[in-house]
Amino acid sequence: MNTATTAATALSKWAQFRLFVRRAWALSRPYFTGDDRVKGLGLLAAIVSLNLGAVYMLVLLNEWNRLFYDALQNKNEAVFWKELWHFLWLAFGFIIIAVYRFYLTQLLQVRWRRWMTAHYTQRWLSQQAFYRLELSRYQGGNDTPHADNPDQRIHEDIDQFTSSTVGLTMGLLNSVVTLVSFVGILWSLSAAFGFPWLGGETLAIPGFMVWAAVIYALVGSVLTHYIGRSQIALNYEQQRREADYRHMLVRTREYSDAIALDRGEQWQEQGLGLRFTAAITNYLKLLRAQKRLLWFTVGFGQAATVFPFIVAAPYYFTGVIQLGQLMQVASAFGRVQDALSWFVDSYSGLAAWRATTDRLTRFEDAMQVVHRHGSAEHPNRAQGDHWQAQNLQLQLPTGQNLGEALNFDIRAGERVWIQGPSGCGKSTLLRTLAGVWPWSQGQLTGPDLQDSLFLPQRPYFPNGALRQALSYPDAAERFSDAELQSALEQALLPHLLARLDEHAPWSQVLSGGEQQRLALARVFLRQPRWVFLDEATSALDEAAEQTLYTRLLAWAEQHQAALVSIAHRPQLARFHERTLLMARTD
Secondary structure (H helix, E strand, C coil): CCHHHHHHHHHHHHHHHHHHHHHHHHHHHHHHHCCCHHHHHHHHHHHHHHHHHHHHHHHHHHHHHHHHHHHHHHCCHHHHHHHHHHHHHHHHHHHHHHHHHHHHHHHHHHHHHHHHHHHHHHHHHHHHHHHHHHHHCCCCCCCCCCCCCHHHHHHHHHHHHHHHHHHHHHHHHHHHHHHHHHHHHHHHHCCCCEEECHHHCEEECCCHHHHHHHHHHHHHHHHHHHHHCCHHHHHHHHHHHHHHHHHHHHHHHHCHHHHHHHCCHHHHHHHHHHHHHHHHHHHHHHHHHHHHHHHHHHHHHHHHHHHHHHHHHHHHHCCCCCHHHHHHHHHHHHHHHHHHCHHHHCHHHHHHHHHHHHHHHHHHHHHHHHHHCCCCCCCCEEECCCEEEEEEEEECCCCCECCCCEEEEECCCCEEEEECCCCCCHHHHHHHHHCCCCCEEEEEEECCHHHEEEECCCCCCCCEEHHHHHHCCCCHHHCCHHHHHHHHHHCCCHHHHHHCCCEECHHHHCCHHHHHHHHHHHHHHHCCCEEEEECCCCCCCHHHHHHHHHHHHHHHHHHCCEEEEECCCHHHHHHCCEEEECCCCC
16 A cells, blocks of 8 residues: 555545544534533533542542652651541542542433433424334435434433443543643653663653653554454444344234234244344454453553553662652552553443444434425325325335326215225325325325324224323323213223223234224224224124224214225225225236
């Protein structure tokens, strides 16, 4: 590699480092400029003050070393006991500072994590970003950065980012202050150090011990980086593989009924085993990288303990310095060397922090793209008092047309049956009307979505009280017990009337048919003007389906509500006034 290439590579790495620092600051800045900034900055100022106080206590303890060990060497009992009492006061002060520094640091981490978690949760859930981020993996191209496992980003990565950022920043600050405080002490203590030179003269090197500490730490930092740099990529990959394994565990629990019926335990075990093996394989690589680095850092730290004694011992044995000054030199050298070796001691933490920060910045990039594009609603949608489409062309994320272009007009009080072969885009049409499918062309007019209720084939119910599962996404307090019980009666669920306050995972406790009936009960409870059913009765027997459609029809006529259905059973045709036919483009 020639000189020009080497210089270009160095500039590229420096540019990448500067970009990373800017992006890490971009993640940190919103909290310290947001609504919790007063308390956050106050805690930060208190922590910085306590760090300065801790360093000042170390300076006092360094001076105490000289007085105490000189008293031992001179066998001065009075000074010995005086300095021992002095040490107790110094130690007590240092303990108080250490305890409150720890407590306030943890408190800042908790407040910062709570703020970031609420901030990202709100952005993830707004404008259906959580749904559109999942769709982005199929969109193609580089328009939307893919952020895998957003649950881990919000739950785990934010926790690691806040704790690591505070810990590493305060560690760096402490090292800088310690260096500034002790470098002058070490410089003055080593001013008398000299070396034999030509002609019997003595060569004096001002601040020799300072230069020794600088060279020692510099060599250690460079070697640490080259030994441990592989940990950054390995930490990033480890977090991804752990998230993939946890995601499959969660899906196994959520789909336990279907897996049990399919007797898919062996397949799940194999899938979980593969993901866990991938996580363990990467972890072993990370462990070996950490072991290599640990060999060096532990040896580096142990050598630093005796290094100042080796250098200063000749001056002690020749009487140039006393025992107290020797101990003071060793203590000051240790403080300076520790400060200069912050990079060495913190490298593993820096590698993990870099991986976490990279994952959060990718998540931030994906969120910005989603929110910059705005709502996922049809691009040419207009507000109106009924649904109307002109040359509405549904598309796949790849841009391929899905079925033939649609022209329809659905007005309040009408009952429309959507029919067509599988794959022609029936469910996609409802997603487009609901404003969650962004890939379509043509003209679309529709009423306010607050007056619409879309019921999928597999509804969602939050874990908790049955009344909340029924009223979701509205608050359960909005409805009286009588309204909730009436809705359950209408949906053929009388056996649930007395269980409104029972807490359970309803998606697992209830059968498929009961889940669909509970979802249909929301129609009678919320009474929307527009009801869209996407195979919402497919799990019911024919008698129950006929009864429910009869009740839905009576309710719709009473409230002048529109009823739009996707269903395959031909006997449901009699509950609809007309049919909207959809065709494939094959």
